Amino acid sequence: MRISMVLVLSVALLFVGAHAAQSEEITLYSARAQSLVGPLVRAFEQESGIQVRVRYGANAQLVGQIMEEGLRSPADLFWGYENSLSALAKAGLLKELPDDILALARPAYRPQDAMWVPTSIRVRTLAYSPDRVNQQDLPGTVMDLADPRWEARVGWAPTNAGFQTFVTGLRLILGEEETLTWLEKMRANRTKPYGNNTALIQALAAGEIDVALVNHYYLFRFLEADPDFPVAQTLFPEGDPGNLLLAAGMGLLSSSSAAEPAQEFIEYLLRQEGQAYFTRETYEFPAADHAQPVTSVAEIADDAARLAPPVHLGELSDLGGTLDLLRRAGVL
Amino acid sequence: MGRPRSFSHHRPLGLLVVAGAAGAGVLLPLIYLLLRAMEAEWGVVQELVFRPRNLYLLGNTLGLTAGVLIMDTLIAVPLAWLLTRTELATRRWLVSLAVLPLAIPGYVMATALLGLGGGYGALARLTGLSVPRLGGYWGALLCISLYTFPYVFINVRTALAGLPRNLEEAARSLGYTPRASARRVVLPQLVPALLSSWLVVGLYTLGDFGAVSLMRYESFSYAIYLQYAGAFDRTYAAWLALMLLTLAGGIVFVHSRLQRGKSYHAVGSATPGGASPAPLGHLRWAAYAYLLILFFLSLGVPIGTLGFWLFQRPLLPELSSLASSAIDTLSVALPAAALAGVLAAAVSYLSVRWPGKLTQALAGAPYIGYATPPLAFGLALVFFGLRGVPWLYQTTALLSLGLALHLLALAVGPVRSTLLQTPPRLEEGARALGRSWLRAFLEVTGPLMGRGVLAGTALVCIVAMKELPITILLAPPGFSTLATQVFSYTSEALFAQAAPYALAIVFLAAPLVTYTLGREVNG
Numbered sequence: 001m002r003i004s005m006v007l008v009l010s011v012a013l014l015f016v017g018a019h020a021a022q023s024e025e026i027t028l029y030s031a032r033a034q035s036l037v038g039p040l041v042r043a044f045e046q047e048s049g050i051q052v053r054v055r056y057g058a059n060a061q062l063v064g065q066i067m068e069e070g071l072r073s074p075a076d077l078f079w080g081y082e083n084s085l086s087a088l089a090k091a092g093l094l095k096e097l098p099d100d101i102l103a104l105a106r107p108a109y110r111p112q113d114a115m116w117v118p119t120s121i122r123v124r125t126l127a128y129s130p131d132r133v134n135q136q137d138l139p140g141t142v143m144d145l146a147d148p149r150w151e152a153r154v155g156w157a158p159t160n161a162g163f164q165t166f167v168t169g170l171r172l173i174l175g176e177e178e179t180l181t182w183l184e185k186m187r188a189n190r191t192k193p194y195g196n197n198t199a200l201i202q203a204l205a206a207g208e209i210d211v212a213l214v215n216h217y218y219l220f221r222f223l224e225a226d227p228d229f230p231v232a233q234t235l236f237p238e239g240d241p242g243n244l245l246l247a248a249g250m251g252l253l254s255s256s257s258a259a260e261p262a263q264e265f266i267e268y269l270l271r272q273e274g275q276a277y278f279t280r281e282t283y284e285f286p287a288a289d290h291a292q293p294v295t296s297v298a299e300i301a302d303d304a305a306r307l308a309p310p311v312h313l314g315e316l317s318d319l320g321g322t323l324d325l326l327r328r329a330g331v332l
Numbered sequence: 333m334g335r336p337r338s339f340s341h342h343r344p345l346g347l348l349v350v351a352g353a354a355g356a357g358v359l360l361p362l363i364y365l366l367l368r369a370m371e372a373e374w375g376v377v378q379e380l381v382f383r384p385r386n387l388y389l390l391g392n393t394l395g396l397t398a399g400v401l402i403m404d405t406l407i408a409v410p411l412a413w414l415l416t417r418t419e420l421a422t423r424r425w426l427v428s429l430a431v432l433p434l435a436i437p438g439y440v441m442a443t444a445l446l447g448l449g450g451g452y453g454a455l456a457r458l459t460g461l462s463v464p465r466l467g468g469y470w471g472a473l474l475c476i477s478l479y480t481f482p483y484v485f486i487n488v489r490t491a492l493a494g495l496p497r498n499l500e501e502a503a504r505s506l507g508y509t510p511r512a513s514a515r516r517v518v519l520p521q522l523v524p525a526l527l528s529s530w531l532v533v534g535l536y537t538l539g540d541f542g543a544v545s546l547m548r549y550e551s552f553s554y555a556i557y558l559q560y561a562g563a564f565d566r567t568y569a570a571w572l573a574l575m576l577l578t579l580a581g582g583i584v585f586v587h588s589r590l591q592r593g594k595s596y597h598a599v600g601s602a603t604p605g606g607a608s609p610a611p612l613g614h615l616r617w618a619a620y621a622y623l624l625i626l627f628f629l630s631l632g633v634p635i636g637t638l639g640f641w642l643f644q645r646p647l648l649p650e651l652s653s654l655a656s657s658a659i660d661t662l663s664v665a666l667p668a669a670a671l672a673g674v675l676a677a678a679v680s681y682l683s684v685r686w687p688g689k690l691t692q693a694l695a696g697a698p699y700i701g702y703a704t705p706p707l708a709f710g711l712a713l714v715f716f717g718l719r720g721v722p723w724l725y726q727t728t729a730l731l732s733l734g735l736a737l738h739l740l741a742l743a744v745g746p747v748r749s750t751l752l753q754t755p756p757r758l759e760e761g762a763r764a765l766g767r768s769w770l771r772a773f774l775e776v777t778g779p780l781m782g783r784g785v786l787a788g789t790a791l792v793c794i795v796a797m798k799e800l801p802i803t804i805l806l807a808p809p810g811f812s813t814l815a816t817q818v819f820s821y822t823s824e825a826l827f828a829q830a831a832p833y834a835l836a837i838v839f840l841a842a843p844l845v846t847y848t849l850g851r852e853v854n855g
Contacts, residue, residue, distance in 0.1 A: 027809055033820040034812065035829060053809035056820060060561035061707060065805050067566065068714045074726060074809075087564040159558055195545040198825040206450025206465050221825045225644060230452060323563050327383075332558060 024261045025051040029066060031059040031080040032248060040277045044268045050261045059084050059161060066253065067091055076256035077265065079119070082111070082247045083161045086317035089115035094251040101263055104270035105287045109247055111314035116251035118313065119269045120284035123304035124166050124244045127219055127233040128211040129204050138211075138234060142242030145211070146185035154191045155200045155209035158331045162197065162215045162246055168322045169244040169311045176325065183329035193331075204231045215246065216300060220283040235300070238307045245308045247287065343686045344769050351682050354675040355694045357737045358701030362577065364712035365704075368570035381571045386555055390579075393552040396472055396544070397537040401530050403477040407626065408484035408529075409522070414619055416492040421609050426623065427489070428846045433630035434482040434791070435841030437798040437815065439822065440834050442475045442546035444637035454637070471547035476537055478630045483742075484529040486787055486849055490746055491525035492518075494753045524591060524752055528745035531587050535580055535703040535741070542800075552576060556705055566711065573708045580703035584696045635838065641831035650832050653817075658836055661797050661813040664728055668735035669743075669793035673785050675736065676743035681773065681781070684751045685759075695744065702741035709738050710805035717806070731806040735796045742795060743788030750784030751777070790848035794841045814840075 030037065034056040041052050055062070055075070063084045066073055070093070078088060088094050094115040102110055102117055109118040128138065139145055145154050157163050170179045192209055194200045200212040201222055214233070222229045236242040250266050252259060268274050275291035278284040285293055285301040293301040326332040414420050415427055433441075448454050449465035456462040466474060495518065503513035541553040556576070559569035612619055676698075683695035701709070713734045717725045724730040754777055762772035798815045807813070812820075814833045821830035 033824050034817075035820045035824055035826055055804070055807070055809045056812070056816065057804040058561075058819075058823070060557075060564065061710075061801060061804055063564045064560055064566060064707065064711050065714055067564070068711050069718055072718050072722075084564065159554075159562060161561075164562060192548075194548060198823075199546065199548075201825070202446065202450075202452075203465075205452035206446075207452075207462070208450065208465060218825050225828055319563065330385075332562070 024049065024258070025053060026076045026256075026258050026262045026265060027053045027055070027074050028077045028079060028265070029055045029057070029062045029075045031057065031062050031078075031084060036282050037079070039281070040269070040274060043273070043277075044265055048261075048264060048268065050264065052265065063087060066093060069255070071255045073253055073255040075253050076258050076262040077250055078253060079250045080248070081161055081165075082118075082249060082313060082316055083165055083319055085116040085249050085251050086111070087319065088251060088253075089113055090317070093254050095254050095256065095259070097252060097266070098263065101266055101270070104267065104289075106289050109245075109287050109313045111249075111317070112312075113314070116249045117266060117270070118247035118249040118287040119266075119274070120248045120278040120282065121287050121304075122162075122246045122248070122284050123216045123235070123300070123308065124162065124242060124246065125214060125216045125219075125233045125235055125300075126211055126242060127201055127204055127214045127231055129207070129230060130232045131230060132207075132210045135234075139236070141236055141240050142213070143182060145191070145213075146182055146189050148189065150189060150211070152190040152192070153210040154186070154189070155194050155203050155212035156186075156191055157194050157196050157200055157213075158326060159193075160196050163213060164319065164322050164326070165246055165316050166213065166241070166244050167326065168316045168318055169309065170241050171318075171322065171325065172311050172315060173241045173309055176321075180325055180329055183326065183331055187329060187331055201231055205229065213242070216304070217283040220296070235303050235307050239309050240307070241309050241311075243304065243307045243309060244311060245304060245313060247313050248284070249287075343682065343688075343691065346770075347678050347682050350675065350678040351691070351694045354679055354737070354740060355697040357733070358697045358740060360716055361704045361709045361712035362700060364715050365570040365574050365577070365708060368566050369574055371567045372571060376568065377571055380559070380568045381575070386552070386572070386575075389550055389552045389555050390575075392469075392550055393538055396469065396476075396549065396551060397534050399469070399473045400476050400480065400537045401534055403473060404481045404484045404533055405526065405530075407477065407481040409488055409526075410622070411481075411626070412485050412488040412492055414623070416489055418610050418612050418619070419616075420612070420619065420623075425846075427849070428842070429627050429631065430485050431482045431845045431849045432838070432842060433479045433634075435794050435798065435838045435845070436479045436630070436634045437818065437834065437837065438476070438479060438540060438543040439546060440638065440818070441479050441634050442471075442543040443822070443827075444634040445471065445475050445478075446546065447637055448633065454640070467548050469549055472544050472549040472551075474629075475543045475547055476540060480533045480536060481630070483533055483791070484526070486791070487525040487529040487745055487749060488522055490784065490787060491522050491749055491753070494750060495521055525749050527587055527590055528748060531583065531699060532702065532741055532745055534583060535699060538576060538580060539703055539705050541705075553705065556708075560707055570708070573705050576705065577700060577703055581700060584699045584703075587699075588692055588696055635835070638831045638835045638838075641828045642835065644828040647832055650829075654832055654836060657812050657814045657817050657833060658840060660811055661815070661837075662840070664732050664735065664803070664807075664813065665793050665796035667728075667732040668739070668796045669789045671732065671736040672740050672743045672792040673789035675740055676747045676788050677781065677785050679740075680744055680747040680751055680784075681777070684748060685756060695748070698737075698740035698744050701737055702739065704738070706738065706799070706801040707805075710734065710802040713802070714805055726806070726808045728808060728811070731803065731808075734802050734806050735799060736792070738802060739792045739795055739799075742791045743785070746787040746791070747781060747784040750781050754780045786848045790844050793844055797837050797840060 041054060045052055059080055066075060066078060066088060096114050097117055102114055105117050109121060194203055197214045197218045200214050201218055203209050204212055216233060219231060219233050252262055256262055270288045272291060275286040275288050279286060279293040279297055283297050285297065285304065323332065411430055415430060420426060445466050449463045451462050453465065499517060500513050503517040508516065539553055541557050544551045544553060556569055556572045559565045559572060679695055679698065683691040717730055758776050759772045762776045763769065800815050800819055803813055803816060814837045817833040818830045
């Protein structure tokens, strides 16, 4: 009789305990795919006891949704990219982050307005077909791709956020007029538009184009599926605008009523375990100072840090100006 | 007690309320778009919306839409004839195969077709033969046609199967040759089925973005996407969406004018079930070759591609996630389909039996809902859901409702077609015998309408299973359907991981296709 009492009591206690641990709950809208970050979210749940309810979706859809929800949004956090985070900050939908969280990210990667924090870093590269382009024939700078020698051989993705941020960087480095001229020359050179980075890499493998402007991590996934995949990638020489660094990052929504556990999640991503996950599983670079990339991406991460142009990630927020320019050049 | 019942043409109030609610629900997004559009600055509208480039894109979209309609008709009408009027009609599984491509998501079809050609393509690796990849106008045309032709097929086949057996016999006895009887008697009977399926396929093609963008064909939806995705803008995106809807509205209007005042039902006694099957003779091999090529392209290529991806990874660790996604998918698609079936029955019955301005407008409204870009449709439900029914927001109930409203037009087509072939006399007879309209409907028209409702419901279910933007916006957090899983993997170029989820959509749709769309041949 006693034993059963004890059993019932302990089960009840367990139940209460489990319930208490789960009572903290945050809602995350993630433009980063479940296939990439799902395991990391689950690891955080186990370690912290905080339950994370995630809506996974495409960048534009989730931003539209948050803007439509406004201050009624049930979401606490948004996980996206520098362009979407800047747009949300501009719309007044993000809360300023505390200094101790911002301080976890490398100073060079922090946005000036302190409204969001980078969680991982990526770099723009030149993907190419080693069968059709010799290494010594690779362009000396991204500007060279407007030369007649590259006519109808280059692919780009004008609707893609990474590409648009690259153009924003170009504007900062070259100025409006020169950027416009380059875009027009590229278009006259019959540069082929594709929908996204994946489509560009597939077009390279298919033989439709010889070089393409992409984000660096997609090729790693193709190579993981097939080590003989016929595409390679490289960075341009030091300081070239073609080597621009981009960020994936997280912002705390103004509507959040659970700022504390939400910040705990951001912190987790910027600590050792989270940062190691990105370099190991998503082939990205760490955004935090202390973290070191693992071997598979160490080389390109080092090169990217060394060769990137002197543009501050926080300055890349003028999306409207970039879209304007792309329209004027007839690219969009 | 028998109160005298007249044949008065009062529209039943209950029915009107249901159909009116459906109409209002479907048009909510339109109100949302108008609200957003009013925030615009005129100068920016001129710059962003009335660009010459948008006119060019609109031309591209119309060209593609016309092409898809022609292609679908060329595929589907002979197919429907083969599978209802010839010796092949006895092979039910052929009907299932002909409908199944509907379950292939557009982005899967496009990726599979693109994967055939090129230096790294399946053809090059299997046979050493490198052909250029599909793309542009013809790529988009082929791709969209290959998964939309079943829609035309279902409608035409339902119409052919519902034709009175003695109609052609009567035509023949009046001295018509078989060819003349086909042209002057059978073809006109197919007109409503063709018109309603053209409407749905046309509106779909106007708004498609997935297949079109993968095929690198610049259409008008590209401009809308760019506003939402590039500029994170909802105001000028609303203007562009309204432009598209104006075009869609014009098409719906023309369609309803073409349909007006036509009756297709038999007057005297009729034996439905179609004429007796014709032997194919020496045409048999041509028919088989045609079916083989069609099924190879529409099913063999996408399923083969998915199978190839599938075997690159072990499946076992995925099974539990696969099962939970399948359950999530069905828990939304089935209620959405059932609701759409009921609403479609109400809307169609009202508009066919009590034709008038109001009921015609109610019958046209679902098509506007269907033509609304899904992202805008989803955002509208976010907007109204959060303000009007916050307790429903981010529940599967609102998601099912949203999908039912967006896809309602898919169910209206087949229901209307069967209704148009059902003589009102039968019902009037029942009402003369003292039945209320509801009992007359349930006892007489309902059963005759049944196969249309079943076909419409199945269609909505299949399309709801592969739907993406509305599902992503309205699903509760943590909810993942098969389609959202496919999206999650393919967007990151993880094709092997996406394959089991995409195949599961096809395999869940298969029994649905076989037991509903495949069965309704015998009425």
